Amino acid sequence: MSQAAKSRQIVTGVDDSGEVPVEYRFSHAKNGNRHLLVVFANLAATDDYGWCNGILDKTQSNILWIRDVFDGRNTYYLCRNLDFAVERSVAAVITRVMNALGLTPEACTMFGGSKGGSAALYFGLKYGFGNIVSVIPQFRVGSYVRAEFPAGAQHMMGAVTDENVRYLDAVLPDLVQRSPNRRANIYLLSSPQDEQFPEQVEPFLPLFQGYENFNLIFNDSVLIENHAKVTYWSIPTIMGLIGMLVSGIAPRIGMVKSGGEQPGRDTSAIDGYLSATSQIRDDSVFPRPVVLAPVHEGLLPENQVLLAGTAVGAVRVSLWENGKYLDSAPVAADGSWSWEPTTPMPKGRHAVRLFGVAPSNLHSDRVEIVFTVVDRTVVPAALPSRPHPPVVVSPEFHGQQGPAVQFTGFAPGAAQVGFRERGAVLGVCPVAQDGAWFWDAGWAWPEGPHAVEVVALDVNGVESAPAVASFTVPGMYAAPRF
Structure with missing residues (x-):
């Protein structure tokens, strides 16, 4: 199921097929664009999804946002207690989405700022992706989280010792030195006004010697006040760069290929993946509040x-x-x-x-x-009293029924009992003087799980909170399909 985020449709899901469940948001490409933008979150990102406030709304590519919350805390998408199962699970999700879209690593861009910039560099270099946009990253991750986010440091390292800090500090620099992905198009954006630049970025720039298309975008704007403001005042540059990359243009000397859209391309593979991992499942029996x-x-x-x-x-x-x-x-x-x-x-x-x-x-x-x-001086009308929720006697809760299902129970004081499933009204039945009620839908229920909301209604139509009749129709009772 999808929800609107401005003009893009967003699918929210959880991929729990790996070692660690990974929460994500996904939006299909516009006009058949054949590119995947993977977005990693910064430390201040709302709900721990980076750049998910509509700023990427006009981006033509497929977009995969990955949430950095694992056991309740941020991990730089890397580790808990120095166990890198988080990293492996995140990499697996990116690969599954890429494969479902029928794309190659060269048609993928890793993108993020600060913590997300570190992750973009790490995953882009380690897993061979074609493009990396890293905004104000931290290279010495261990030292940074120990100084700025002690609880996060403990979550990532377990014991926050000098040895563990040095180990985590070396993870990204060592990867830059040894990565075979030397042909990646790397765009590292920083600024002399970033107070982190002298310690977290500048000493590591020589490590990129030998990379064929490493680009340092240095924003020297007088408007930049600190680390956080680098991103804010660089948004036009970042958006322009991403726009070129998702169009197939990596800024460098020489000819590049652009386009390659396939508007009519079959999306069944990625739709199947999204359906299987969506947080709102078509087969969900989870009732609304x-x-x-x-x-x-x-x-x-x-x-x-x-x-x-x-x-x-x-x-x-x-x-x-x-x-x-x-x-x-x-x-x-x-x-x-x-x-x-x-x-x-x-x-x-x-x-x-x-x-x-x-x-x-x-x-x-x-x-x-x-x-x-x-205004606080206005007194609202009194809330109408509501009938009590009905008591459901049958079908048996979580039992097996079918194909015909009869509903019985009690609702003293109510005039009617109503039935609905997933928001769709199924029917109503009267309540006898002794409070008993009975309802038979008159159809063969389809196989699978069902959660029917049963509500009591008084003579004025005021509705009670729902009781839930939850049951499963086994496959052998499935109604024939024509």
């Missing part, structure tokens, strides 16, 4: 903004607005969750989209709640 408060299109005083509800099977609820991440709310053992903003939300209309996140990191479908934040 339910928002119990506020009322849809309701009014909330600016000092009383609270969102609350249930999220069956989730460990947290992720909240977004206008494509920007707001926060995550933990889900309690009983399935309940609530969220209050840490800073006041601006007055006016808000449309918050949210989804549940399972322990396996799969995502539910999205739910949107719309409300208006008003």
